[in-house]
Amino acid sequence: MSTTKAPTIAAIVPCYNEALSVAKVVNDLRNAVPGIQVYVYDNNSSDGTADIAREAGAIVRHEYMRGKGNVVRRAFADVDADIYVLIDGDDTYDADSLPAMIEALQSGPFDHVLGVRREQTTSAYRPGHELGNRGFNWFVSRVFGSEVSDMLSGYRVFSRRFVKSFPALSREFEIETELTVHAMSLRVPQVEVPVKFRDRPAGSESKLRTYHDGFRILGLIMGLIRHELPLMFYGVIGFALALLGVGIGIPVIIEFFGTGLVERFPTALLSVGIVLLAVLAWAIGLILDGVLKSRREISRLNYLSHTPPPTQA
Structure with missing residues (x-):
């Protein structure tokens, strides 16, 4: 009698000074999906994030080149699993949505599941972020001919073949845009799943800079258009x-x-x-x-x- 081996699931959590939230994120992920391996990639934190994550049961690794894109590139190269989860370490995404996202990936099967944010509070989005996100969604959807509802979401689930075929060239927060366009250009099967999105913990600040990062993302989009079209x-x-x-x-x-x-x-x-x-x-x-x-x-x-x-x- 043959038995089907359970797929290995790895969660990649990029962190920079997330001491206030990282333990909760790790615990929530482990409670939501028993057996999940949580990899916290510390990106030069100075507040003890790595120690707190390790105490919470995460596998802690370090990426010394600053930027979320650098973390994702390192993690995608190093971590070996059947299913990959990418989630920010600021506790703004609901880990309880993860089982539904994994189920969606397996039901297709799909290679990319995008967590589309649904605000639980009116202040979850910083001023200008939601409007900018909608504008980028519309622009990329029109240019690349594939609809996307939340291209800047940091909550995603991937198959192994998506992760190992993704070049990861971005250095910072443009990585979400690169992930989205890679899925569109390669035309991998993908699906969107709504996820809860809430405020950051009291006392923590977003690393996003509305105009600076917005122009960087726009520049990346134009570069990808030149590269892909x-x-x-x-x-x-x-x-x-x-x-x-x-x-x-x-x-x-x-x-x-x-x-x-x-x-x-x-x-x-x-x-x-x-x-x-x-x-x-x-x-x-x-x-x-x-x-x-x-x-x-x-x-x-x-x-x-x-x-x-x-x-x-």
């Missing part, structure tokens, strides 16, 4: 340059047909130069689009080389 990116640039070049050149052309002369020769050269830049942009887009197809084929093969997510018995 080069034909569109360079096509738009080429179209804009072509319009500019033709707009500058029209008076010269009209003058030539009227007089047979080109008196504004520098203007004519400028117009031709801008149009040539437009053609060059289109050519770059076509070349990079071909490179992208090859790169995606390699990424897909790498993704398929890993174990698929465990299904429910």
